[in-house]
Amino acid sequence: MIKKDGINDFFQNYLSKSSIFKNKKVLQANYMPETIFHRDPQLRQMADIMAPVLKLEKPSNLFLYGKTGTGKTLSMKHINDQLTQVASQNNIPLRITYINCKLKKVADTEYRLISQLLCEFGKPVSFTGLPTDELYKQFFNTMDNEEIMYILVLDEIDQLVKRNGNDILYNLTRINSELKKSQLTLVGISNDWFFAENLDLRIKSSLGWEEILFPPYNAVQIQMILRNRSDLAFETGCIQPGVVEKCAAYAAREHGDARRAIDLLRVSAEIAERDGCESVAIDHIDKAEAKIERDRVFEIIKTQPKQFQAVLYSIFKIHEQKPENIFTGEVYELYKEISTRIGLGPLTQRRVSDIVAELDMLGIVSVTVISKGRYGRTREINIATPPSANPRIMKILSDELSLA
DNA sequence: CGAGATTCATGTGAAGTATACCTTTAGGCTTAA
DNA sequence: AAGCCTAAAGGTATACTTCACATGAATCTCGTA
Numbered sequence: 001m002i003k004k005d006g007i008n009d010f011f012q013n014y015l016s017k018s019s020i021f022k023n024k025k026v027l028q029a030n031y032m033p034e035t036i037f038h039r040d041p042q043l044r045q046m047a048d049i050m051a052p053v054l055k056l057e058k059p060s061n062l063f064l065y066g067k068t069g070t071g072k073t074l075s076m077k078h079i080n081d082q083l084t085q086v087a088s089q090n091n092i093p094l095r096i097t098y099i100n101c102k103l104k105k106v107a108d109t110e111y112r113l114i115s116q117l118l119c120e121f122g123k124p125v126s127f128t129g130l131p132t133d134e135l136y137k138q139f140f141n142t143m144d145n146e147e148i149m150y151i152l153v154l155d156e157i158d159q160l161v162k163r164n165g166n167d168i169l170y171n172l173t174r175i176n177s178e179l180k181k182s183q184l185t186l187v188g189i190s191n192d193w194f195f196a197e198n199l200d201l202r203i204k205s206s207l208g209w210e211e212i213l214f215p216p217y218n219a220v221q222i223q224m225i226l227r228n229r230s231d232l233a234f235e236t237g238c239i240q241p242g243v244v245e246k247c248a249a250y251a252a253r254e255h256g257d258a259r260r261a262i263d264l265l266r267v268s269a270e271i272a273e274r275d276g277c278e279s280v281a282i283d284h285i286d287k288a289e290a291k292i293e294r295d296r297v298f299e300i301i302k303t304q305p306k307q308f309q310a311v312l313y314s315i316f317k318i319h320e321q322k323p324e325n326i327f328t329g330e331v332y333e334l335y336k337e338i339s340t341r342i343g344l345g346p347l348t349q350r351r352v353s354d355i356v357a358e359l360d361m362l363g364i365v366s367v368t369v370i371s372k373g374r375y376g377r378t379r380e381i382n383i384a385t386p387p388s389a390n391p392r393i394m395k396i397l398s399d400e401l402s403l404a
Numbered sequence: 405c406g407a408g409a410t411t412c413a414t415g416t417g418a419a420g421t422a423t424a425c426c427t428t429t430a431g432g433c434t435t436a437a
Numbered sequence: 438a439a440g441c442c443t444a445a446a447g448g449t450a451t452a453c454t455t456c457a458c459a460t461g462a463a464t465c466t467c468g469t470a
Contacts, residue, residue, distance in 0.1 A: 111450060128450050129426030328414065348454055353415065369415065373463025376413025 019235075020273050020280065026233040027266035029259065036078055037228070038221045039071050045212050046079050050185075053083065053149050054092055058176075058183040061207050065190050066214025069257030072189050075214070076153055083151075096151040101160035104303075108159065110168045114139055117152070140175055147181040157188040158195035166200045173206045216256025222248040225258055226265060234269065238279045243268070246285050264288050294389040300362055301396055307347055310339045311355050313397040315365060316390065319383050326381040328356065342401050356381065 025031055036043065042064075052059045064072045080096045087094035097120050099107050107113045114135040115125050121142050125135065143150060152172070154160065160168060169186075176184040186207065190196070196204075196211060217225070226244045244265070251261030265280075267288035272280040301312065314334040318326050332349050339346040347355075356379060360367045366384045371377045385393060397403075 109450080126426060128424065129448080131426090131449055134427095134449090347452095349414080350416085350455080351453055354453095357415095369460090371461040371463085372413080373461075374411060374465085375463075376411080377460060377462085378414055 020238045020269050020278075021233060022235050023233055024266070026229050027262055027269075029263075032074070032077060032081070033229070035228075036071060036075060037225050038217060039075050039214070042071075042212055042214060043075055043078065045210075046075060047082075049210055050079060050083060050151075053094060053151065053183075053185065054086060054090070056092070056149060056183075058149075059185050061173075061185060061209035062187040063190070063196055063207075063209045063211045064187070064214060065193055065196065065211065067216050067255045067257065068191050069251070069255075069259035069261075070214040070216055071258065072191075072214050073155060076187060076189060080151070080153070087149075093146070093148045094151070095148055096153065098153040098155065100155040102156040108163060110160075110164050110171075111135065113160065113168065118142065136171060136175065140178070143175075143182045143184065144179050149183050149185070151185045151187060153187040153189065155189045156191075158190040158192040161195065161199075166203050169199075169203050169207060173203075217252070217258050218256060219248050219252035222251050222256065222258055222261050226261055229262060230265060233266075234280075238269075240279050240281050242282055243280050243285065246282055250285070250289065260292075263292055267292055290386060290388060293386055294392065297364060297385050297389060297393065298396060300364060301393060302400065306344055306401065307339070307351075308355055308359065309397055309400050310342070310344060311335050311352055312359060312364065313394075313401060313403070314338055315356075315359075315381055316383065316394055316397065319390070320394075323383075327378045328353065328381070329378060331356070331381065338401075338403070342403060353379075 026033075046062065046064075049062055050059050064076065066072050077098070080098070083094060084096060086092075097117065099113065099116060101107050101113065105112070107116045111130075111132050112127065114132070115127060118125050118135065118139055121139075123138065123142060125138070172184070172186060176186075186209070188209065199207075223244060226248055230239055230244060247261050247264045247268070250264060251257050254260060264285060268284040269280050271287050271291070272284045275284075277284075301309065304312070311331065314331050315326060317334060318330055328349075332352055335352060336346045356365070356367060359365050363384055366382050367379045369377070370380050383390070
């Protein structure tokens with residue numbers, strides 16, 4: 001039984017308790033640091049390429065690639081900020097739009113992308129029903145109405161093309177060549193190097209973009225970045241020695257992902273604070289690592305459509321009894337039963353097959369197509385989540401599906 | 405015994421369908437003069 | 438007569454289904470040593 005004053009005391013206490021954090025924002029994903037470390041050559045190159053825009057000349061299209069957390073998006077945003085600043089000082093009609101193509105239901109198809117663009121220009125359109133050509137036309141007209149230098153940044157562009165084919169890129173370049181007054185510059189960002197390689201030659205040449213590689217950070221570089229951020233983020237002495245090093249080492253092990261390192265540090269500190277510790281210790285990092293991965297998976301799972309969840313539930317259910325060698329056939333059998341039980345019409349095997357493939361793309365399961373010789377051909381499904389998270393995943397799934 | 409044919413269970417591509425939503429158009433009803 | 442509303446017609450994107458064919462190694466078959 002908590003007395004009325006109890007909660008009040010708690011809050012008072014909470015307020016007066018000194019926090020580990022000085023400025024937590026510094027460690028959050030959207031934070032824009034003053035200086036970007038170890039990316040001078042890339043920034044330089046990007047600046048060189050984009051600069052003509054300030055003289056109202058069309059810059060080359062640009063393609064940035066490198067693993068996640070190597071500063072692609074950050075660098076691009078930095079360049080964007082600088083450009084917009086200079087442009088507005090000199091009255092240059094410059095406009096930059098940043099779109100992440102991976103966001104489901106926002107920009108993951110050609111139609112939705114253009115509709116999103118029109119939205120940016122303040123001309124919202126319905127999300128279905130119109131011919132795609134019509135959208136292009138509207139977009140084209142809007143652009144050509146006023147003289148404007150337009151830069152379109154497409155993050156995770158490989159996702160877009162993988163789902164919808166090359167036509168989008170082709171159409172966008174075509175628009176540019178037809179524009180009279182305005183100029184459209186494309187910036188593609190991708191972590192898939194093969195994407196640019198495998199692009200249709202015709203498209204490649206019509207894009208004619210300059211490629212810039214973002215190599216992974218090494219452990220020392222990550223350490224430096226982390227050190228810089230943690231000085232800003234924490235009160236002095238709140239980080240025990242070795243913590244930054246270990247975060248850096250963890251992240252370096254995973255292809256030098258700086259974002260991950262920063263997340264790790266932040267979550268570690270959050271855990272430390274919640275535990276009532278005065279400072280962040282090394283073993284907070286391990287807890288943080290597990291938590292980050294779990295949270296990521298939970299988030300993905302919760303936002304999936306019901307059918308996806310049902311398929312996933314079947315996979316995990318089978319996994320409980322038989323951790324190895326899960327095949328599509330058995331998953332489908334169980335899925336059929338479950339989807340009927342919860343009043344969801346069962347989808348065909350064909351569709352479920354695609355769903356499984358999509359779950360693979362999301363990184364929740366990993367699948368390999370194998371041939372079992374005489375016994376046919378199937379996908380071998382493995383669960384890609386940390387085992388410690390699985391009970392909780394089952395819980396989430398059965399809640400979402402309102403299974404008993 | 406080994407090369408080639410067979411087989412199985414499902415992968416995968418293409419085309420078709422259902423649904424939800426869009427615009428256009430034409431008819432009917434209301435309204436105001 | 439002009440204006441407004443409504444419903445039908447004609448169109449699209451998306452999620453899914455249907456159909457049909459592709460896969461690829463374990464197993465089978467059968468000729469040969």
